[in-house]
Amino acid sequence: MKRILTAIVLISFVLALVYFDKPWTIALVAAAIAMLSALEYRKFAEAGGCPLPLWWVTFAIAAFFFATFYRPKDMITIISFVTLVLFSVSALKTKLECVLWETAAGLLMLVYIAYPLTLLPQILNEENGTALLIFLFLCVWSGDTAAMYVGKHFGKHKFAPRLSPNKTWEGAAASVVASCVFGMAMVLGGDWLTATGSSFTRLHTSEPWWAYLLLAVALNAAAQFGDLLESALKRGAGIKDSGTILPGHGGILDRIDALLVAAPVLWLVLVVKQAISPGSF
Incomplete structure:
Protein backbone atom coordinates (compact mmCIF):
# COMPACT_ATOMS: atom_id res chain seq x y z
CA MET A 1 0.00 0.00 0.00
CA LYS A 2 2.87 2.35 0.83
CA ARG A 3 4.36 1.70 -2.61
CA ILE A 4 1.08 2.54 -4.39
CA LEU A 5 0.45 5.72 -2.38
CA THR A 6 4.03 6.91 -2.90
CA ALA A 7 3.76 6.25 -6.64
CA ILE A 8 0.48 8.18 -6.91
CA VAL A 9 1.95 11.20 -5.11
CA LEU A 10 5.14 11.17 -7.20
CA ILE A 11 3.34 10.72 -10.53
CA SER A 12 0.83 13.47 -9.73
CA PHE A 13 3.63 15.85 -8.76
CA VAL A 14 5.66 15.17 -11.90
CA LEU A 15 2.68 15.49 -14.25
CA ALA A 16 1.62 18.75 -12.59
CA LEU A 17 5.17 20.03 -12.94
CA VAL A 18 5.26 19.21 -16.65
CA TYR A 19 1.79 20.67 -17.19
CA PHE A 20 2.97 23.92 -15.54
CA ASP A 21 5.33 24.06 -18.53
CA LYS A 22 8.15 26.11 -17.00
CA PRO A 23 11.66 24.81 -17.81
CA TRP A 24 13.19 26.57 -14.80
CA THR A 25 10.90 24.70 -12.38
CA ILE A 26 11.80 21.41 -14.07
CA ALA A 27 15.48 22.36 -13.80
CA LEU A 28 15.21 23.18 -10.07
CA VAL A 29 13.40 19.95 -9.24
CA ALA A 30 15.79 17.95 -11.44
CA ALA A 31 18.75 19.54 -9.63
CA ALA A 32 17.27 18.63 -6.24
CA ILE A 33 16.69 15.05 -7.40
CA ALA A 34 20.23 14.91 -8.79
CA MET A 35 21.64 16.07 -5.44
CA LEU A 36 19.68 13.48 -3.46
CA SER A 37 20.64 10.77 -5.94
CA ALA A 38 24.30 11.81 -5.81
CA LEU A 39 24.27 11.53 -2.02
CA GLU A 40 22.95 7.98 -2.38
CA TYR A 41 25.55 7.30 -5.06
CA ARG A 42 28.29 8.28 -2.58
CA LYS A 43 27.45 5.09 -0.66
CA PHE A 44 28.61 3.00 -3.63
CA ALA A 45 31.99 4.76 -3.73
CA GLU A 46 32.26 4.61 0.06
CA ALA A 47 31.63 0.85 -0.01
CA GLY A 48 34.64 0.58 -2.31
CA GLY A 49 36.81 2.42 0.21
CA CYS A 50 37.12 5.63 -1.81
CA PRO A 51 34.25 7.96 -0.80
CA LEU A 52 33.58 11.15 -2.74
CA PRO A 53 33.98 14.38 -0.73
CA LEU A 54 30.57 15.78 0.21
CA TRP A 55 31.63 19.34 -0.59
CA TRP A 56 32.70 18.30 -4.10
CA VAL A 57 29.43 16.45 -4.80
CA THR A 58 27.45 19.55 -3.78
CA PHE A 59 29.70 21.88 -5.78
CA ALA A 60 29.75 19.65 -8.87
CA ILE A 61 25.96 19.18 -9.06
CA ALA A 62 25.26 22.88 -8.48
CA ALA A 63 27.86 24.03 -11.02
CA PHE A 64 26.74 21.48 -13.59
CA PHE A 65 23.06 22.43 -13.45
CA PHE A 66 23.74 26.16 -13.34
CA ALA A 67 26.04 26.03 -16.33
CA THR A 68 23.98 23.65 -18.46
CA PHE A 69 20.78 25.64 -17.87
CA TYR A 70 22.31 28.98 -18.84
CA ARG A 71 25.15 27.85 -21.14
CA PRO A 72 24.40 24.28 -22.35
CA LYS A 73 27.14 24.53 -25.00
CA ASP A 74 29.74 24.70 -22.22
CA MET A 75 28.70 21.40 -20.64
CA ILE A 76 31.93 19.61 -21.61
CA THR A 77 33.98 22.45 -20.13
CA ILE A 78 32.11 22.16 -16.83
CA ILE A 79 32.52 18.38 -16.70
CA SER A 80 36.24 18.75 -17.36
CA PHE A 81 36.69 21.51 -14.79
CA VAL A 82 34.88 19.88 -11.85
CA THR A 83 36.52 16.53 -12.62
CA LEU A 84 39.99 18.10 -12.66
CA VAL A 85 39.19 19.79 -9.34
CA LEU A 86 38.35 16.40 -7.83
CA PHE A 87 41.44 14.84 -9.44
CA SER A 88 43.70 17.55 -7.97
CA VAL A 89 42.22 17.36 -4.49
CA SER A 90 42.35 13.57 -4.50
CA ALA A 91 45.98 13.58 -5.56
CA LEU A 92 46.91 15.96 -2.74
CA LYS A 93 44.73 14.69 0.12
CA THR A 94 43.57 11.13 -0.63
CA LYS A 95 45.58 7.97 -0.22
CA LEU A 96 47.27 7.32 -3.55
CA GLU A 97 45.53 4.01 -4.25
CA CYS A 98 42.18 5.87 -4.25
CA VAL A 99 43.09 8.76 -6.57
CA LEU A 100 42.05 6.97 -9.76
CA TRP A 101 38.92 5.34 -8.33
CA GLU A 102 37.69 8.47 -6.58
CA THR A 103 38.15 10.61 -9.69
CA ALA A 104 36.50 7.98 -11.90
CA ALA A 105 33.56 7.68 -9.49
CA GLY A 106 33.09 11.44 -9.56
CA LEU A 107 33.12 11.59 -13.36
CA LEU A 108 30.65 8.71 -13.56
CA MET A 109 28.37 10.54 -11.13
CA LEU A 110 28.21 13.53 -13.50
CA VAL A 111 27.66 11.44 -16.63
CA TYR A 112 25.30 8.91 -15.04
CA ILE A 113 23.19 11.13 -12.76
CA ALA A 114 23.62 14.84 -13.44
CA TYR A 115 23.71 14.89 -17.24
CA PRO A 116 20.51 12.87 -17.89
CA LEU A 117 18.54 15.03 -15.46
CA THR A 118 19.73 18.26 -17.10
CA LEU A 119 18.12 16.99 -20.31
CA LEU A 120 14.58 17.15 -18.88
CA PRO A 121 14.15 20.96 -19.14
CA GLN A 122 15.87 20.87 -22.53
CA ILE A 123 13.37 18.29 -23.80
CA LEU A 124 10.55 20.49 -22.54
CA ASN A 125 11.99 23.37 -24.59
CA GLU A 126 11.74 21.34 -27.79
Missing part, protein backbone atom coordinates in the same frame (compact mmCIF):
# COMPACT_ATOMS: atom_id res chain seq x y z
CA GLU A 127 8.73 21.54 -30.08
CA ASN A 128 6.10 19.13 -28.72
CA GLY A 129 8.18 19.25 -25.53
CA THR A 130 5.31 18.67 -23.11
CA ALA A 131 4.09 15.65 -25.08
CA LEU A 132 7.62 14.26 -25.40
CA LEU A 133 8.34 14.56 -21.69
CA ILE A 134 5.05 12.95 -20.66
CA PHE A 135 5.60 10.24 -23.28
CA LEU A 136 9.04 9.57 -21.77
CA PHE A 137 7.67 9.30 -18.24
CA LEU A 138 4.76 7.08 -19.32
CA CYS A 139 7.05 4.66 -21.14
CA VAL A 140 9.39 4.41 -18.15
CA TRP A 141 6.73 4.20 -15.41
CA SER A 142 4.33 1.82 -17.13
CA GLY A 143 7.14 -0.47 -18.25
CA ASP A 144 8.64 -0.64 -14.77
CA THR A 145 5.28 -1.38 -13.15
CA ALA A 146 4.33 -4.07 -15.68
CA ALA A 147 7.72 -5.76 -15.37
CA MET A 148 7.44 -5.90 -11.58
CA TYR A 149 3.90 -7.29 -11.35
CA VAL A 150 4.01 -9.68 -14.31
CA GLY A 151 7.47 -10.91 -13.36
CA LYS A 152 6.38 -11.47 -9.76
CA HIS A 153 3.24 -13.47 -10.61
CA PHE A 154 4.08 -15.12 -13.93
CA GLY A 155 7.83 -14.92 -14.38
CA LYS A 156 9.65 -18.22 -14.76
CA HIS A 157 12.64 -17.53 -17.00
CA LYS A 158 15.44 -15.41 -15.52
CA PHE A 159 16.41 -12.35 -17.54
CA ALA A 160 19.72 -11.26 -15.99
CA PRO A 161 20.35 -13.42 -12.90
CA ARG A 162 23.88 -12.11 -12.30
CA LEU A 163 22.67 -8.51 -12.00
CA SER A 164 19.05 -8.83 -10.90
CA PRO A 165 17.84 -12.33 -9.95
CA ASN A 166 14.18 -11.27 -9.75
CA LYS A 167 13.91 -10.02 -13.33
CA THR A 168 12.36 -12.38 -15.87
CA TRP A 169 11.83 -12.52 -19.61
CA GLU A 170 8.08 -12.54 -19.00
CA GLY A 171 8.37 -9.31 -17.04
CA ALA A 172 10.62 -7.77 -19.69
CA ALA A 173 8.11 -8.60 -22.44
CA ALA A 174 5.24 -7.19 -20.40
CA SER A 175 7.29 -4.05 -19.84
CA VAL A 176 7.67 -3.47 -23.59
CA VAL A 177 3.96 -4.02 -24.18
CA ALA A 178 2.96 -1.65 -21.37
CA SER A 179 5.26 1.12 -22.65
CA CYS A 180 3.79 0.79 -26.14
CA VAL A 181 0.18 0.75 -24.89
CA PHE A 182 0.46 3.72 -22.54
CA GLY A 183 2.71 5.68 -24.86
CA MET A 184 0.40 5.23 -27.83
CA ALA A 185 -2.64 6.00 -25.68
CA MET A 186 -1.13 9.42 -25.00
CA VAL A 187 -0.23 10.00 -28.65
CA LEU A 188 -3.61 8.95 -30.03
CA GLY A 189 -5.42 10.77 -27.22
CA GLY A 190 -3.53 13.97 -27.99
CA ASP A 191 -4.34 13.68 -31.69
CA TRP A 192 -8.01 13.05 -30.88
CA LEU A 193 -8.20 16.13 -28.64
CA THR A 194 -6.68 18.24 -31.41
CA ALA A 195 -9.06 16.80 -34.03
CA THR A 196 -12.10 17.60 -31.87
CA GLY A 197 -11.07 21.24 -31.58
CA SER A 198 -10.06 21.05 -27.93
CA SER A 199 -8.11 24.00 -26.56
CA PHE A 200 -5.76 21.55 -24.84
CA THR A 201 -3.21 20.82 -27.56
CA ARG A 202 -0.03 20.19 -25.55
CA LEU A 203 -0.30 16.43 -26.09
CA HIS A 204 -0.50 16.84 -29.85
CA THR A 205 2.41 15.27 -31.73
CA SER A 206 3.72 16.12 -35.19
CA GLU A 207 5.09 12.76 -36.29
CA PRO A 208 3.15 9.64 -37.42
CA TRP A 209 1.96 7.18 -34.78
CA TRP A 210 4.35 4.44 -35.91
CA ALA A 211 7.35 6.68 -35.17
CA TYR A 212 6.21 6.95 -31.56
CA LEU A 213 5.59 3.22 -31.39
CA LEU A 214 9.23 2.61 -32.36
CA LEU A 215 10.31 5.29 -29.90
CA ALA A 216 8.34 3.58 -27.11
CA VAL A 217 10.20 0.33 -27.76
CA ALA A 218 13.58 2.11 -27.77
CA LEU A 219 12.82 4.01 -24.56
CA ASN A 220 11.60 0.85 -22.85
CA ALA A 221 14.76 -1.04 -23.82
CA ALA A 222 16.87 1.84 -22.48
CA ALA A 223 14.84 1.98 -19.27
CA GLN A 224 15.23 -1.74 -18.60
CA PHE A 225 18.97 -1.48 -19.26
CA GLY A 226 19.15 1.47 -16.86
CA ASP A 227 17.54 -0.63 -14.15
CA LEU A 228 20.17 -3.31 -14.67
CA LEU A 229 23.01 -0.78 -14.55
CA GLU A 230 21.98 0.44 -11.11
CA SER A 231 21.60 -3.17 -9.98
CA ALA A 232 25.20 -3.73 -11.05
CA LEU A 233 26.34 -0.79 -8.93
CA LYS A 234 24.37 -1.96 -5.89
CA ARG A 235 25.45 -5.57 -6.12
CA GLY A 236 29.06 -4.53 -6.62
CA ALA A 237 28.86 -2.37 -3.50
CA GLY A 238 26.91 -4.96 -1.50
CA ILE A 239 23.94 -2.60 -1.05
CA LYS A 240 20.32 -3.72 -1.42
CA ASP A 241 18.62 -0.31 -1.83
CA SER A 242 20.24 3.02 -2.59
CA GLY A 243 18.22 4.64 0.22
CA THR A 244 15.00 4.64 2.24
CA ILE A 245 13.61 8.10 1.51
CA LEU A 246 10.63 6.83 -0.52
CA PRO A 247 8.27 4.54 1.46
CA GLY A 248 7.87 1.22 -0.33
CA HIS A 249 10.27 2.19 -3.11
CA GLY A 250 13.71 2.55 -1.52
CA GLY A 251 15.91 5.45 -2.56
CA ILE A 252 15.65 8.19 -5.16
CA LEU A 253 18.21 6.46 -7.34
CA ASP A 254 16.16 3.26 -7.22
CA ARG A 255 13.22 5.18 -8.72
CA ILE A 256 15.03 7.09 -11.46
CA ASP A 257 17.58 4.49 -12.61
CA ALA A 258 15.51 3.68 -15.73
CA LEU A 259 14.99 7.37 -16.53
CA LEU A 260 18.74 8.05 -16.34
CA VAL A 261 19.29 5.96 -19.49
CA ALA A 262 15.96 6.54 -21.24
CA ALA A 263 16.26 10.37 -21.20
CA PRO A 264 19.63 10.43 -23.06
CA VAL A 265 18.22 7.98 -25.61
CA LEU A 266 15.26 10.29 -26.27
CA TRP A 267 17.62 13.26 -26.56
CA LEU A 268 19.84 11.33 -28.99
CA VAL A 269 16.78 10.55 -31.13
CA LEU A 270 15.89 14.25 -31.19
CA VAL A 271 19.44 15.24 -32.11
CA VAL A 272 19.64 12.69 -34.93
CA LYS A 273 16.18 13.64 -36.18
CA GLN A 274 17.10 17.32 -36.33
CA ALA A 275 20.43 16.54 -38.01
CA ILE A 276 18.76 14.46 -40.70
CA SER A 277 15.63 16.55 -41.17
CA PRO A 278 15.36 19.77 -39.12
CA GLY A 279 11.97 20.14 -37.48
CA SER A 280 9.89 18.73 -34.69
CA PHE A 281 9.70 15.14 -33.62
Whole structure:
Protein backbone atom coordinates (compact mmCIF):
# COMPACT_ATOMS: atom_id res chain seq x y z
CA MET A 1 0.00 0.00 0.00
CA LYS A 2 2.87 2.35 0.83
CA ARG A 3 4.36 1.70 -2.61
CA ILE A 4 1.08 2.54 -4.39
CA LEU A 5 0.45 5.72 -2.38
CA THR A 6 4.03 6.91 -2.90
CA ALA A 7 3.76 6.25 -6.64
CA ILE A 8 0.48 8.18 -6.91
CA VAL A 9 1.95 11.20 -5.11
CA LEU A 10 5.14 11.17 -7.20
CA ILE A 11 3.34 10.72 -10.53
CA SER A 12 0.83 13.47 -9.73
CA PHE A 13 3.63 15.85 -8.76
CA VAL A 14 5.66 15.17 -11.90
CA LEU A 15 2.68 15.49 -14.25
CA ALA A 16 1.62 18.75 -12.59
CA LEU A 17 5.17 20.03 -12.94
CA VAL A 18 5.26 19.21 -16.65
CA TYR A 19 1.79 20.67 -17.19
CA PHE A 20 2.97 23.92 -15.54
CA ASP A 21 5.33 24.06 -18.53
CA LYS A 22 8.15 26.11 -17.00
CA PRO A 23 11.66 24.81 -17.81
CA TRP A 24 13.19 26.57 -14.80
CA THR A 25 10.90 24.70 -12.38
CA ILE A 26 11.80 21.41 -14.07
CA ALA A 27 15.48 22.36 -13.80
CA LEU A 28 15.21 23.18 -10.07
CA VAL A 29 13.40 19.95 -9.24
CA ALA A 30 15.79 17.95 -11.44
CA ALA A 31 18.75 19.54 -9.63
CA ALA A 32 17.27 18.63 -6.24
CA ILE A 33 16.69 15.05 -7.40
CA ALA A 34 20.23 14.91 -8.79
CA MET A 35 21.64 16.07 -5.44
CA LEU A 36 19.68 13.48 -3.46
CA SER A 37 20.64 10.77 -5.94
CA ALA A 38 24.30 11.81 -5.81
CA LEU A 39 24.27 11.53 -2.02
CA GLU A 40 22.95 7.98 -2.38
CA TYR A 41 25.55 7.30 -5.06
CA ARG A 42 28.29 8.28 -2.58
CA LYS A 43 27.45 5.09 -0.66
CA PHE A 44 28.61 3.00 -3.63
CA ALA A 45 31.99 4.76 -3.73
CA GLU A 46 32.26 4.61 0.06
CA ALA A 47 31.63 0.85 -0.01
CA GLY A 48 34.64 0.58 -2.31
CA GLY A 49 36.81 2.42 0.21
CA CYS A 50 37.12 5.63 -1.81
CA PRO A 51 34.25 7.96 -0.80
CA LEU A 52 33.58 11.15 -2.74
CA PRO A 53 33.98 14.38 -0.73
CA LEU A 54 30.57 15.78 0.21
CA TRP A 55 31.63 19.34 -0.59
CA TRP A 56 32.70 18.30 -4.10
CA VAL A 57 29.43 16.45 -4.80
CA THR A 58 27.45 19.55 -3.78
CA PHE A 59 29.70 21.88 -5.78
CA ALA A 60 29.75 19.65 -8.87
CA ILE A 61 25.96 19.18 -9.06
CA ALA A 62 25.26 22.88 -8.48
CA ALA A 63 27.86 24.03 -11.02
CA PHE A 64 26.74 21.48 -13.59
CA PHE A 65 23.06 22.43 -13.45
CA PHE A 66 23.74 26.16 -13.34
CA ALA A 67 26.04 26.03 -16.33
CA THR A 68 23.98 23.65 -18.46
CA PHE A 69 20.78 25.64 -17.87
CA TYR A 70 22.31 28.98 -18.84
CA ARG A 71 25.15 27.85 -21.14
CA PRO A 72 24.40 24.28 -22.35
CA LYS A 73 27.14 24.53 -25.00
CA ASP A 74 29.74 24.70 -22.22
CA MET A 75 28.70 21.40 -20.64
CA ILE A 76 31.93 19.61 -21.61
CA THR A 77 33.98 22.45 -20.13
CA ILE A 78 32.11 22.16 -16.83
CA ILE A 79 32.52 18.38 -16.70
CA SER A 80 36.24 18.75 -17.36
CA PHE A 81 36.69 21.51 -14.79
CA VAL A 82 34.88 19.88 -11.85
CA THR A 83 36.52 16.53 -12.62
CA LEU A 84 39.99 18.10 -12.66
CA VAL A 85 39.19 19.79 -9.34
CA LEU A 86 38.35 16.40 -7.83
CA PHE A 87 41.44 14.84 -9.44
CA SER A 88 43.70 17.55 -7.97
CA VAL A 89 42.22 17.36 -4.49
CA SER A 90 42.35 13.57 -4.50
CA ALA A 91 45.98 13.58 -5.56
CA LEU A 92 46.91 15.96 -2.74
CA LYS A 93 44.73 14.69 0.12
CA THR A 94 43.57 11.13 -0.63
CA LYS A 95 45.58 7.97 -0.22
CA LEU A 96 47.27 7.32 -3.55
CA GLU A 97 45.53 4.01 -4.25
CA CYS A 98 42.18 5.87 -4.25
CA VAL A 99 43.09 8.76 -6.57
CA LEU A 100 42.05 6.97 -9.76
CA TRP A 101 38.92 5.34 -8.33
CA GLU A 102 37.69 8.47 -6.58
CA THR A 103 38.15 10.61 -9.69
CA ALA A 104 36.50 7.98 -11.90
CA ALA A 105 33.56 7.68 -9.49
CA GLY A 106 33.09 11.44 -9.56
CA LEU A 107 33.12 11.59 -13.36
CA LEU A 108 30.65 8.71 -13.56
CA MET A 109 28.37 10.54 -11.13
CA LEU A 110 28.21 13.53 -13.50
CA VAL A 111 27.66 11.44 -16.63
CA TYR A 112 25.30 8.91 -15.04
CA ILE A 113 23.19 11.13 -12.76
CA ALA A 114 23.62 14.84 -13.44
CA TYR A 115 23.71 14.89 -17.24
CA PRO A 116 20.51 12.87 -17.89
CA LEU A 117 18.54 15.03 -15.46
CA THR A 118 19.73 18.26 -17.10
CA LEU A 119 18.12 16.99 -20.31
CA LEU A 120 14.58 17.15 -18.88
CA PRO A 121 14.15 20.96 -19.14
CA GLN A 122 15.87 20.87 -22.53
CA ILE A 123 13.37 18.29 -23.80
CA LEU A 124 10.55 20.49 -22.54
CA ASN A 125 11.99 23.37 -24.59
CA GLU A 126 11.74 21.34 -27.79
CA GLU A 127 8.73 21.54 -30.08
CA ASN A 128 6.10 19.13 -28.72
CA GLY A 129 8.18 19.25 -25.53
CA THR A 130 5.31 18.67 -23.11
CA ALA A 131 4.09 15.65 -25.08
CA LEU A 132 7.62 14.26 -25.40
CA LEU A 133 8.34 14.56 -21.69
CA ILE A 134 5.05 12.95 -20.66
CA PHE A 135 5.60 10.24 -23.28
CA LEU A 136 9.04 9.57 -21.77
CA PHE A 137 7.67 9.30 -18.24
CA LEU A 138 4.76 7.08 -19.32
CA CYS A 139 7.05 4.66 -21.14
CA VAL A 140 9.39 4.41 -18.15
CA TRP A 141 6.73 4.20 -15.41
CA SER A 142 4.33 1.82 -17.13
CA GLY A 143 7.14 -0.47 -18.25
CA ASP A 144 8.64 -0.64 -14.77
CA THR A 145 5.28 -1.38 -13.15
CA ALA A 146 4.33 -4.07 -15.68
CA ALA A 147 7.72 -5.76 -15.37
CA MET A 148 7.44 -5.90 -11.58
CA TYR A 149 3.90 -7.29 -11.35
CA VAL A 150 4.01 -9.68 -14.31
CA GLY A 151 7.47 -10.91 -13.36
CA LYS A 152 6.38 -11.47 -9.76
CA HIS A 153 3.24 -13.47 -10.61
CA PHE A 154 4.08 -15.12 -13.93
CA GLY A 155 7.83 -14.92 -14.38
CA LYS A 156 9.65 -18.22 -14.76
CA HIS A 157 12.64 -17.53 -17.00
CA LYS A 158 15.44 -15.41 -15.52
CA PHE A 159 16.41 -12.35 -17.54
CA ALA A 160 19.72 -11.26 -15.99
CA PRO A 161 20.35 -13.42 -12.90
CA ARG A 162 23.88 -12.11 -12.30
CA LEU A 163 22.67 -8.51 -12.00
CA SER A 164 19.05 -8.83 -10.90
CA PRO A 165 17.84 -12.33 -9.95
CA ASN A 166 14.18 -11.27 -9.75
CA LYS A 167 13.91 -10.02 -13.33
CA THR A 168 12.36 -12.38 -15.87
CA TRP A 169 11.83 -12.52 -19.61
CA GLU A 170 8.08 -12.54 -19.00
CA GLY A 171 8.37 -9.31 -17.04
CA ALA A 172 10.62 -7.77 -19.69
CA ALA A 173 8.11 -8.60 -22.44
CA ALA A 174 5.24 -7.19 -20.40
CA SER A 175 7.29 -4.05 -19.84
CA VAL A 176 7.67 -3.47 -23.59
CA VAL A 177 3.96 -4.02 -24.18
CA ALA A 178 2.96 -1.65 -21.37
CA SER A 179 5.26 1.12 -22.65
CA CYS A 180 3.79 0.79 -26.14
CA VAL A 181 0.18 0.75 -24.89
CA PHE A 182 0.46 3.72 -22.54
CA GLY A 183 2.71 5.68 -24.86
CA MET A 184 0.40 5.23 -27.83
CA ALA A 185 -2.64 6.00 -25.68
CA MET A 186 -1.13 9.42 -25.00
CA VAL A 187 -0.23 10.00 -28.65
CA LEU A 188 -3.61 8.95 -30.03
CA GLY A 189 -5.42 10.77 -27.22
CA GLY A 190 -3.53 13.97 -27.99
CA ASP A 191 -4.34 13.68 -31.69
CA TRP A 192 -8.01 13.05 -30.88
CA LEU A 193 -8.20 16.13 -28.64
CA THR A 194 -6.68 18.24 -31.41
CA ALA A 195 -9.06 16.80 -34.03
CA THR A 196 -12.10 17.60 -31.87
CA GLY A 197 -11.07 21.24 -31.58
CA SER A 198 -10.06 21.05 -27.93
CA SER A 199 -8.11 24.00 -26.56
CA PHE A 200 -5.76 21.55 -24.84
CA THR A 201 -3.21 20.82 -27.56
CA ARG A 202 -0.03 20.19 -25.55
CA LEU A 203 -0.30 16.43 -26.09
CA HIS A 204 -0.50 16.84 -29.85
CA THR A 205 2.41 15.27 -31.73
CA SER A 206 3.72 16.12 -35.19
CA GLU A 207 5.09 12.76 -36.29
CA PRO A 208 3.15 9.64 -37.42
CA TRP A 209 1.96 7.18 -34.78
CA TRP A 210 4.35 4.44 -35.91
CA ALA A 211 7.35 6.68 -35.17
CA TYR A 212 6.21 6.95 -31.56
CA LEU A 213 5.59 3.22 -31.39
CA LEU A 214 9.23 2.61 -32.36
CA LEU A 215 10.31 5.29 -29.90
CA ALA A 216 8.34 3.58 -27.11
CA VAL A 217 10.20 0.33 -27.76
CA ALA A 218 13.58 2.11 -27.77
CA LEU A 219 12.82 4.01 -24.56
CA ASN A 220 11.60 0.85 -22.85
CA ALA A 221 14.76 -1.04 -23.82
CA ALA A 222 16.87 1.84 -22.48
CA ALA A 223 14.84 1.98 -19.27
CA GLN A 224 15.23 -1.74 -18.60
CA PHE A 225 18.97 -1.48 -19.26
CA GLY A 226 19.15 1.47 -16.86
CA ASP A 227 17.54 -0.63 -14.15
CA LEU A 228 20.17 -3.31 -14.67
CA LEU A 229 23.01 -0.78 -14.55
CA GLU A 230 21.98 0.44 -11.11
CA SER A 231 21.60 -3.17 -9.98
CA ALA A 232 25.20 -3.73 -11.05
CA LEU A 233 26.34 -0.79 -8.93
CA LYS A 234 24.37 -1.96 -5.89
CA ARG A 235 25.45 -5.57 -6.12
CA GLY A 236 29.06 -4.53 -6.62
CA ALA A 237 28.86 -2.37 -3.50
CA GLY A 238 26.91 -4.96 -1.50
CA ILE A 239 23.94 -2.60 -1.05
CA LYS A 240 20.32 -3.72 -1.42
CA ASP A 241 18.62 -0.31 -1.83
CA SER A 242 20.24 3.02 -2.59
CA GLY A 243 18.22 4.64 0.22
CA THR A 244 15.00 4.64 2.24
CA ILE A 245 13.61 8.10 1.51
CA LEU A 246 10.63 6.83 -0.52
CA PRO A 247 8.27 4.54 1.46
CA GLY A 248 7.87 1.22 -0.33
CA HIS A 249 10.27 2.19 -3.11
CA GLY A 250 13.71 2.55 -1.52
CA GLY A 251 15.91 5.45 -2.56
CA ILE A 252 15.65 8.19 -5.16
CA LEU A 253 18.21 6.46 -7.34
CA ASP A 254 16.16 3.26 -7.22
CA ARG A 255 13.22 5.18 -8.72
CA ILE A 256 15.03 7.09 -11.46
CA ASP A 257 17.58 4.49 -12.61
CA ALA A 258 15.51 3.68 -15.73
CA LEU A 259 14.99 7.37 -16.53
CA LEU A 260 18.74 8.05 -16.34
CA VAL A 261 19.29 5.96 -19.49
CA ALA A 262 15.96 6.54 -21.24
CA ALA A 263 16.26 10.37 -21.20
CA PRO A 264 19.63 10.43 -23.06
CA VAL A 265 18.22 7.98 -25.61
CA LEU A 266 15.26 10.29 -26.27
CA TRP A 267 17.62 13.26 -26.56
CA LEU A 268 19.84 11.33 -28.99
CA VAL A 269 16.78 10.55 -31.13
CA LEU A 270 15.89 14.25 -31.19
CA VAL A 271 19.44 15.24 -32.11
CA VAL A 272 19.64 12.69 -34.93
CA LYS A 273 16.18 13.64 -36.18
CA GLN A 274 17.10 17.32 -36.33
CA ALA A 275 20.43 16.54 -38.01
CA ILE A 276 18.76 14.46 -40.70
CA SER A 277 15.63 16.55 -41.17
CA PRO A 278 15.36 19.77 -39.12
CA GLY A 279 11.97 20.14 -37.48
CA SER A 280 9.89 18.73 -34.69
CA PHE A 281 9.70 15.14 -33.62
